[in-house]
Amino acid sequence: MADLSSELNRRTSLMHALATEFASNPVLSRQWLTQVDFGWGPERIIDSSKGIWNPKSYAATLTIVSDPDSEYDDGDHGDSLYRYSYERRPVGQDPKGGSNSKLREAMRLGLPIVMLRKVATGQYVPIMPVYVVKDEPEHQRFLLAIDESLRFLPDPAHLSEDQRRYAERIVRQRLHQPEFRAKVLTAYAERCAVCVLKKIPLLDAAHITADAHEGGKPVVTNGLALCKIHHAAYDENILGISPDYEVHINADVLHEKDGPMLDHGLQRMHKRALWLPSRSRDKPDRDRLSARFDAFKSAS
Incomplete structure (x- = not known):
């Protein structure tokens, strides 16, 4: 439990550092994301080639990249969740393995992760905290809650009218508005x-x-x-x-x-x-x- 508490503290510090940098810049650059100092020295927080970043010193996935122009079927899922495709595995290997296993571990441990939403080449908007709430191996994807409050909806796939309005407002504030601001200010x-x-x-x-x-x-x-x-x-x-x-x-x-x-x-x-x-x-x-x-x- 002590190790998990320490890891949660590091993740919280990371999100604070990202929020501070994002407050002064419309986007976060890939170069900056390769050497973020949030209390333990400069640290890479984005993978050099893959969408899921699983540093060895962490129990579970730390960050994921969401690219609206990628071949993966990522995006809004219903009114309250976000779908995130498994990382593709070589033919013959377990599709649930590899980088996907640590994203599944983030769900099991209830650890928050950071979504880096790509808005242009080498430019990202941080969405955080994000929680993995469901694994759907039949669809080879995870379902994510992009706000802590959305984790606790009793049935995210079937919302009441009040729940739907609340979820839509949260998704707009946490996902769509920061991305919109980044693109407009850059333009x-x-x-x-x-x-x-x-x-x-x-x-x-x-x-x-x-x-x-x-x-x-x-x-x-x-x-x-x-x-x-x-x-x-x-x-x-x-x-x-x-x-x-x-x-x-x-x-x-x-x-x-x-x-x-x-x-x-x-x-x-x-x-x-x-x-x-x-x-x-x-x-x-x-x-x-x-x-x-x-x-x-x-x-x-």
């Missing part, structure tokens, strides 16, 4: 599209079409990198963005008299050209902007 060169602020902890990925609406998908063309003040102003229709990529400020707000934040942060942004991604395929969708700009004008 906008880590700057606010309105004021060009480059302080990453103060930047958000704002949806043009709200994620709660049909069509509000977490894709870069439905996103804007905005600092927190301009994100809030956009959500409240104090600030609007036209489909020709121009910033507009609510007419009433333009005539208000207040302190320097109102003057410099909002009023002087009126008619300013939007800072745009360098790649055309990442630029905000004009149709989405048009629909959202109509709502801004109606509110004004």
Whole structure:
């Protein structure tokens, strides 16, 4: 039990180190992940070629890589779980063996692992803690809970309406939103599209079409990198963005008299050209902007 307690402590320290680094960077680089110091000296926490990292000094899998473009059938499973395929084994060898055995051990011991969600070549978003909750050898896959609370749903495959809404919100917050933020901030060169602020902890990925609406998908063309003040102003229709990529400020707000934040942060942004991604395929969708700009004008 003492050894397991020590291992859990190391895993907790690792997750703290990842969270600290991720707070200051939109993604974690593969290079950084090969030498993370979380209290015991620099340590590799990602395999050089495989998706499951099983360091010898740990009782069970430490990290897994999830690549949405890989040949493996990984992804959301129902409303609350995530499916993760077995690592493929050579013909004739037990498909449950190899790296898969230590992932199964993480389930038996109830140890948290880290999912490194690949968003681009050599770039990852950490999802943690993640728990292995079921082994399905008939499908050659594991089922994962991406939040501790989801481990304890009585029947994850058959949720009540309240449970489903809760699970969807958790999955969106823990998996889809961090991935969306990483992709959007990277596309906008880590700057606010309105004021060009480059302080990453103060930047958000704002949806043009709200994620709660049909069509509000977490894709870069439905996103804007905005600092927190301009994100809030956009959500409240104090600030609007036209489909020709121009910033507009609510007419009433333009005539208000207040302190320097109102003057410099909002009023002087009126008619300013939007800072745009360098790649055309990442630029905000004009149709989405048009629909959202109509709502801004109606509110004004």
